[in-house]
Each structure stands twice: as structure tokens, then as C-alpha cells.
Amino acid sequence: MAVATEKTVEEKMRELYRLQKIDSQIDEIEILKGELPMEVSDLEDEIAGLDTRIARLEGQVKELQAEISRHDMNIRESEQLILRYEDQMNNVKNNREYEALMKETEMQRLEIQLSDKKAGSSARELETKQAALDMTREKQTAKTELLTIKQDELKAIITKTEKEEKKLRRASDKQRKEISERLLRGYDRIRNTYRNGLGVATVERNACGGCFNAIPPQQQLEISQRKRVMICEHCNRILVDHNIEEDMAVEK
Numbered sequence: 001m002a003v004a005t006e007k008t009v010e011e012k013m014r015e016l017y018r019l020q021k022i023d024s025q026i027d028e029i030e031i032l033k034g035e036l037p038m039e040v041s042d043l044e045d046e047i048a049g050l051d052t053r054i055a056r057l058e059g060q061v062k063e064l065q066a067e068i069s070r071h072d073m074n075i076r077e078s079e080q081l082i083l084r085y086e087d088q089m090n091n092v093k094n095n096r097e098y099e100a101l102m103k104e105t106e107m108q109r110l111e112i113q114l115s116d117k118k119a120g121s122s123a124r125e126l127e128t129k130q131a132a133l134d135m136t137r138e139k140q141t142a143k144t145e146l147l148t149i150k151q152d153e154l155k156a157i158i159t160k161t162e163k164e165e166k167k168l169r170r171a172s173d174k175q176r177k178e179i180s181e182r183l184l185r186g187y188d189r190i191r192n193t194y195r196n197g198l199g200v201a202t203v204e205r206n207a208c209g210g211c212f213n214a215i216p217p218q219q220q221l222e223i224s225q226r227k228r229v230m231i232c233e234h235c236n237r238i239l240v241d242h243n244i245e246e247d248m249a250v251e252k
Contacts, residue, residue: 010226012179013240016187019175020200026168027197029161036154043147050140057133064126071119078108078115183229190237201237202244211235 007015085105092098176184190199194210201210203220213234215223223230224241232239 008226009228012183013226013229013238014244015175015178016183016238017200017240017244019172019179019187020198022168022172022175023191023197023199026165026172029165029168032161033154033157036150036157040147040150040154043143043150047140047143047147050136050143053136054133054140057129057136060129061126061133064122064129067122068119068126071115071122074115075112075119078111081105081108187238193236199238200240201232201235202240202242204242208232208235208237208239210237215239 082105085101085108089098089101092101179187187199191197196210198210201208203209203215203223206217206220207214211232211234213232215232219230219239220241222228223239224243226241226244230239231237
């Protein structure tokens with residue numbers, strides 16, 4: 001039975017650099033999408049919030065309309081009662097009955113004043129709520145139209161890149177299996193630290209290809225020898241020499 005041999009540092013660096021190249025291509029697709037996925041998500045959340053606000057305002061408008069209708073009905077009922085009391089006053093037999101009817105009439109007039117005041121207050125509140133509802137509906141319409149545009153833009157990009165992205169992600173998953181867990185953890189940690197997702201950087205023109213700080217000659221020599229994993233002392237990216245890609249091309 002064959003015994004699996006430990007990969008050399010050079011082999012490990014090549015495998016890691018291959019992964020970085022694949023992941024960088026995936027990153028380019030994500031950059032192409034830009035902020036669209038987040039914008040679409042934010043718009044969807046905002047529209048959901050507007051839907052909730054519209055439903056609440058519609059409920060408040062209906063309640064105020066019903067309240068105004070109740071006040072108007074109370075006014076009409078009081079007016080009818082006043083007419084009835086005034087008609088009865090023409091047929092009273094004594095002052096006691098007349099005074100009682102006058103008192104009832106006055107109470108109904110007070111009821112009319114109170115209902116009219118409440119109806120006016122409700123009407124003013126209704127006007128405010130209706131204006132807020134109209135404004136919210138307009139905002140919802142504008143946001144919905146914008147969402148449609150953003151969704152179409154994102155869909156077009158996804159349609160264009162979906163096949164290539166799936167291929168790259170499969171390649172990334174396959175390549176990750178060639179790398180030790182410890183090295184992967186370090187690589188992922190560094191990638192997540194920087195917006196450009198660069199965890200492995202080549203030495204270009206005597207400087208780190210990630211942070212562009214100078215790399216001392218002795219360290220460059222050690223990197224080119226590929227005998228141990230070298231880290232940039234400025235940005236902590238894993239460093240490889242610029243010839244690694246040419247060597248990998250020859251290897252293929």
C-alpha cells in the first residue's frame with residue numbers, strides 16, 4: 001500500500017496560488033455585480049416597510065372616515081329630535097311640559113355642537129393621514145419601479161456570468177481540497193480582511209503585490225527558494241515570487 005507523501009512548501013504555495021487565481025476571478029464577477037445584490041435587498045426591505053405603513057395608514061383613514069360618519073349621523077338624529085320637540089311645543093298643555101321640551105331641545109343643540117367639533121377634528125386628522133398615505137403610496141411606486149430596474153440589471157449580469165461563476169466555484173471547491181486546513185484557515189482569514197480578497201500576493205518590483213510595501217532582499221531570496229511559507233510583515237498576506245505563475249504554466 002502506497003504511503004501518501006507530505007507536499008513540499010513549493011507544492012503548497014502553487015496549490016494556494018492556484019486557489020487565489022480562481023477566487024480572484026470569482027471576485028471579479030462579484031465586482032461586476034457591484035452593489036446591486038445589496039441594493040435589491042435593501043429596496044425589497046424598504047418596500048416591505050412601506051407596505052406595512054400603507055396598510056396601517058389605510059386602517060387609520062377608514063377609522064376616521066367611520067368616525068366622521070358617526071358624528072354626522074348623531075347631528076342628523078339631533079336635528080330630527082329638535083324638529084320633533086319644536087312640533088310638540090305647539091301642543092303642550094302647561095309650562096312644565098314646555099320647559100321640559102326646551103331643555104331637551106337645548107341638550108340636542110349641545111350634542112350637535114359637540115359632534116360638529118369632533119367631526120371637524122377628525123376631518124383635519126383625516127386630511128393629514130390621507131396626505132401621508134398618498135405620499136407613502138407615491139414613494140412605494142417610485143421604489144417599486146427602481147427595484148424592477150435594479151432586478152433587471154442584476155438578472156442580466158447573472159445570466160451573463162452564471163455559467164462561468166458556477167464553473168469557477170466548482171473549481172475553487174476542488175482546489176481547496178488540495179490544501180491543508182491550517183493553510184486554508186490562514187488564507188481565508190487574510191482574504192476576509194481585505195476588500196480585494198487578496199490572500200496570496202506575488203512579489204513585484206521588490207514589493208508586496210498586496211500592500212506595495214518594499215520586501216527586503218533577504219526575504220525575497222527566501223521567498224524565491226520556496227522552502228517555507230513567507231508572510232508580508234506589513235499586511236500579513238502570504239507571499240510568492242513572481243515566477244511562480246510561469247513555473248505553473250511549464251508544469252502544465
